[in-house]
Amino acid sequence: MNARAPSIETLAPDTVSDSVQVQSFAVEYAYPVVFTRHAFDPINTHLLDVLRRREAHKRHRVAVFIDGGVAQALPNLLGQIQAYFGAHAEHIELVGEAVILQGGEDCKNDPELISKLLKILSDKAIDRHSYALAIGGGAILDAVGYAAAIFHRGVRHIRFPTTVLGQDDSGVGVKNAVNWLGLKNLVGTFAPPWAVINDGVFIDSLPEREKRCGMSEAVKVSLIRDGTFFTWLENNVQALARFETVPLSYLIKRSAQIHMNQIALGGDPFESGSARPLDYGHWVAHKLERMTVQHELSHGEAVAIGIALDAHYSVLAGLLPAGEDLRVHRLLTSLGFKLWNNQLETRNAKGQLAVLQGLADFREHLGGELTITLLAGIGKGIEVHEINDTWVTESIAWLKQHL
Numbered sequence: 540m541n542a543r544a545p546s547i548e549t550l551a552p553d554t555v556s557d558s559v560q561v562q563s564f565a566v567e568y569a570y571p572v573v574f575t576r577h578a579f580d581p582i583n584t585h586l587l588d589v590l591r592r593r594e595a596h597k598r599h600r601v602a603v604f605i606d607g608g609v610a611q612a613l614p615n616l617l618g619q620i621q622a623y624f625g626a627h628a629e630h631i632e633l634v635g636e637a638v639i640l641q642g643g644e645d646c647k648n649d650p651e652l653i654s655k656l657l658k659i660l661s662d663k664a665i666d667r668h669s670y671a672l673a674i675g676g677g678a679i680l681d682a683v684g685y686a687a688a689i690f691h692r693g694v695r696h697i698r699f700p701t702t703v704l705g706q707d708d709s710g711v712g713v714k715n716a717v718n719w720l721g722l723k724n725l726v727g728t729f730a731p732p733w734a735v736i737n738d739g740v741f742i743d744s745l746p747e748r749e750k751r752c753g754m755s756e757a758v759k760v761s762l763i764r765d766g767t768f769f770t771w772l773e774n775n776v777q778a779l780a781r782f783e784t785v786p787l788s789y790l791i792k793r794s795a796q797i798h799m800n801q802i803a804l805g806g807d808p809f810e811s812g813s814a815r816p817l818d819y820g821h822w823v824a825h826k827l828e829r830m831t832v833q834h835e836l837s838h839g840e841a842v843a844i845g846i847a848l849d850a851h852y853s854v855l856a857g858l859l860p861a862g863e864d865l866r867v868h869r870l871l872t873s874l875g876f877k878l879w880n881n882q883l884e885t886r887n888a889k890g891q892l893a894v895l896q897g898l899a900d901f902r903e904h905l906g907g908e909l910t911i912t913l914l915a916g917i918g919k920g921i922e923v924h925e926i927n928d929t930w931v932t933e934s935i936a937w938l939k940q941h942l
């Protein structure tokens with residue numbers, strides 16, 4: 540027994556009464572987001588640097604997971620990764636073979652995937668000082684990121700996003716998730732990555748539709764945070780619509796920076812409040828994505844529709860000057876988005892627009908009161924707590940008129 544501990548007899552009477560002791564500490568997160576090309580060229584040291592950014596003296600073990608779509612589009616990738624680790628073998632070790640996983644949303648729907656990933660991490664003896672590195676689209680990053688976050692209560696996770704959406708939005712953030720019980724992103728964590736490496740070479744091999752999809756997220760952040768960026772998008776729309784490398788790289792970088800600023804400076808990185816400003820245009824988008832079958836609308840395509848609809852709604856609500864909605868519509872159309880889907884007019888058994896259920900879903904996901912971001916100007920988001928059904932109906936009619 541500890542000699543200094545008081546005996547029962549000497550305890551003060553208040554020792555046994557109720558007490559509340561507030562535990563409080565802050566944890567700082569900092570992770571590099573690298574923009575580069577040819578990250579697996581042995582002379583490119585970004586990956587080496589992030590792996591060695593702590594404990595530079597030791598040899599670092601890395602389990603690598605690759606999106607099957609990426610491996611197929613870039614048949615030399617596996618060899619390049621092996622050569623990279625071989626060239627820097629003194630400092631880093633590729634543990635076993637890189638694991639190829641089926642990419643796209645199906646991986647997040649696969650109920651077996653997370654246990655399979657945990658088994659692989661265990662077989663490779665990945666510990667809390669070694670790494671799970673994922674190369675792929677947002678879906679693969681979400682799934683591997685989730686497995687890495689729960690394995691040993693969290694191992695270091697490095698992301699190589701390979702889509703425009705991954706590089707300009709999801710990959711630089713702090714979330715991961717898989718779908719469960721048929722519900723999107725039902726299970727996941729907030730877990731900042733160890734590092735993010737955005738390699739432009741992956742974008743070159745992406746199908747055009749995927750390239751376009753990620754651009755709607757850049758339009759979104761320009762509208763809520765940076766009017767100058769929106770004007771830049773307008774001025775460069777023809778080159779962007781041709782997917783030219785230089786403007787597309789700038790679009791990705793600027794959009795990623797704005798997303799990062801929102802997470803770091805927005806005051807709610809782990810989304811405990813009711814607002815999700817980065818989800819401008821998303822209440823419609825999430826619902827439309829679910830209503831259309833067989834991935835007819837991708838996330839980015841649905842977001843483009845949601846952005847345009849909420850721009851016109853913002854005009855009807857007296858928040859955005861008339862005519863600015865047309866600028867938004869023109870930009871998105873010029874980028875190649877089709878701002879219409881017949882599901883917008885679907886009504887439920889009670890005769891209500893089915894898409895309006897998206898508002899209830901949004902509120903339910905966040906908890907608390909309904910909070911929707913609208914526009915008070917180009918580059919200026921504003922939060923509202925009520926959405927008027929009549930104006931939504933009028934906004935849908937406006938989209939149909941402008942087909």
Ligand SMILES: NC(=O)c1ccc[n+]([C@@H]2O[C@H](COP(=O)([O-])OP(=O)(O)OC[C@H]3O[C@@H](n4cnc5c(N)ncnc54)[C@H](O)[C@@H]3O)[C@@H](O)[C@H]2O)c1
Nearest residue numbers: 608612642643644676677678701702704709714741744745
């Ligand atoms: N965690 C977050 O904060 C966050 C935010 C937004 C979206 N997301 C998630 O991201 C997912 C969507 O991600 P996405 O749009 O990147 O698409 P995706 O991951 O579904 O990939 C789309 C397709 O492209 C292929 N692909 C990926 N990169 C390629 C490349 N370079 N070359 C050739 N093919 C390639 C994939 O194999 C797949 O078939 C959704 O599940 C969404 O929920 C997550």
Ligand SMILES: [Zn+2]
Nearest residue numbers: 756821838842
């Ligand atoms: Zn989105």
